Amino acid sequence: MEYGYWDQSYNEVPRWLQPTQQTNPGTIFQLSGPPVNVDVEDATSKYIMERCFWAFGPCIEGFKYSKPVVQVDGTFLIGRYHVTLLTTIA
Numbered sequence: 029m030e031y032g033y034w035d036q037s038y039n040e041v042p043r044w045l046q047p048t049q050q051t052n053p054g055t056i057f058q059l060s061g062p063p064v065n066v067d068v069e070d071a072t073s074k075y076i077m078e079r080c081f082w083a084f085g086p087c088i089e090g091f092k093y094s095k096p097v098v099q100v101d102g103t104f105l106i107g108r109y110h111v112t113l114l115t116t117i118a
Contacts, residue, residue: 038077045082056083 045057061078102114 041077041080045080048082052085054088055082056085056088057082071090 036053042059045059049057058081059077059079061076064076064092097118099117100114101117105111105113
């Protein structure tokens with residue numbers, strides 16, 4: 029209850045990211061999500077955010093100097109499945 033309801037919080041995300049973009053040159057952000065019909069009788073729709081992507085300008089610039097790396101990591105699963113979960117990041 030401290031931050032309000034989830035739909036109110038999602039509607040605040042663009043307001044939080046806009047100053048970040050203005051104070052950090054080169055920072056980008058993109059929000060996506062379809063409008064959803066809330067009330068069929070009134071034909072009102074509401075924006076519901078599905079995805080949010082942002083990258084800070086200095087991080088974008090830093091990728092120019094990165095070397096290609098492939099990292100493989102694994103973890104043992106316990107419980108119902110006794111296997112090893114492998115993840116790869118490139």
